[in-house]
Amino acid sequence: MPTILFDIDGTLLDTAPGVMEAARFAIGEMGFAALPDEVLRRFVGPPPVESYQKFCGATEEQAHRAAALHRQYGREKGLYASRPYPGMARLLEELEKSGARLGVATLKAQDVAESILEYHGFKARFGAIVGVDATETRTKRRTIELALEQLGSRASEAVLIGDSEYDREGASRAGVAFLGVDWGYGFAPHAPGTVSTVAELSAALTKWMEELR
16 A cells, blocks of 8 residues: 655644754753854754754764753744645645555654644644654654554555655665655755655655556
């Protein structure tokens, strides 16, 4: 059965405002030097631990503390500063009606991922929602693999929809197909292998499902 997995940040939802607010909060609490918005925007998508090391010069221990503060802010406030991309709710409804299995594989914390999808009325659409656990050790590949396990799906019948090279690489390592969207935070407009509108995504998924038959 066709299985369609979605990333959250920059794919299902425009979460940049909340993520940037969370980064500002964590940076302030940790006493790191303030960062301009163009750098804060680069926190959207990648694992927070990695971002605090890369952009703030944090040690691994400091980065884990900063990531914990970041996720705390996300749970309490950040998730409300997000919005679905236009047409996404209708697409999910159509895909569900088509009989495809739907899931989420994200580098957001598990509880934050579930809460933000619930807030926007999307949670019930997905048979599996897999995010990062408390150890902060899950990779994109692992979230994909766990989502497939929960859905009872094979990698050969699955595709991941995402907006970054992290997503593309994770899909490749997990052995699933990949379809990129360029309205998020990772890919340049009209990058190879990407679509630019939800209508184009719908058409590409329809074609992919037909080819699986």
